[in-house]
Amino acid sequence: MTRDGGEEEAADDGAGESVPPSHPSLADRRPSLAERRGEDFSVYPASEDSALLAGAVTEDLVDADPGRVLDVGTGSGYVGARLAEATGAWVVGSDVNPEACRQARDRDLDAVRGDLVTPFRSGAFDVVVCNPPYLPAQDGVEWDDWFEVAVTGGETGREVVQRLLADLGRVLAPGGAAYLLVSTATGVDAVVEGALDRGFSVVALVDASFPGETLTVLKLVR
Numbered sequence: 001m002t003r004d005g006g007e008e009e010a011a012d013d014g015a016g017e018s019v020p021p022s023h024p025s026l027a028d029r030r031p032s033l034a035e036r037r038g039e040d041f042s043v044y045p046a047s048e049d050s051a052l053l054a055g056a057v058t059e060d061l062v063d064a065d066p067g068r069v070l071d072v073g074t075g076s077g078y079v080g081a082r083l084a085e086a087t088g089a090w091v092v093g094s095d096v097n098p099e100a101c102r103q104a105r106d107r108d109l110d111a112v113r114g115d116l117v118t119p120f121r122s123g124a125f126d127v128v129v130c131n132p133p134y135l136p137a138q139d140g141v142e143w144d145d146w147f148e149v150a151v152t153g154g155e156t157g158r159e160v161v162q163r164l165l166a167d168l169g170r171v172l173a174p175g176g177a178a179y180l181l182v183s184t185a186t187g188v189d190a191v192v193e194g195a196l197d198r199g200f201s202v203v204a205l206v207d208a209s210f211p212g213e214t215l216t217v218l219k220l221v222r
């Protein structure tokens, strides 16, 4: 996800699986954020961050029984659907965007419209995954559209992540784990610190560098 990000055509990852193509090959032909706002944007399209998160989580869980999985901010449902397919897990998605919930249901996920994990009872999930809106808001620019909701994590880029961290432990069952996509644009150390403050231990599973940012998938347990 970058402010120059745009919808990506599926590519073959060499294993016969269709995944979003990597960032560099698209950099030249991506429309700018401003251009995208002129489009009829309704739901965040699966992008390199989505693919990185889905790949890291499926690899981590492939030999486990993940149990009940929540995909927070499910968007198109891409991450949740990949997890369901790879692990056989029951996956439910949550999103504030009603059209995202519709798209996730089209991928055979259960989907609940709501704010982060608030709709769910305590201890409901063994695994929580989230590719949150994480870019810092542009100075002095206030947009109010679904694209902004999908990509912007408030002034610091961490506001949605910090709200998630505050309630994450409640919905995780004992022994559960959460997987969080973070970016250098968000401040990885600050997110790790926030997770540690909430009593999680944190490991970085994978990093990937793209123009303008490095993405990391964090695994949180407690």
Ligand SMILES: C[S@@+](CC[C@H](N)C(=O)[O-])C[C@H]1O[C@@H](n2cnc3c(N)ncnc32)[C@H](O)[C@@H]1O
Pocket: 001, 044, 045, 046, 047, 049, 050, 051, 072, 073, 074, 075, 076, 077, 078, 079, 094, 095, 096, 097, 100, 114, 115, 116, 130, 131, 132, 133, 134, 149, 150, 151, 160
């Ligand atoms: C970066 S997109 C990720 C979409 C999808 N998970 C993926 O990886 O392709 C972030 C998603 O979070 C959703 N979102 C933003 N704020 C939210 C909130 N407070 N509660 C639930 N979903 C939220 C957005 O609508 C968007 O679908």
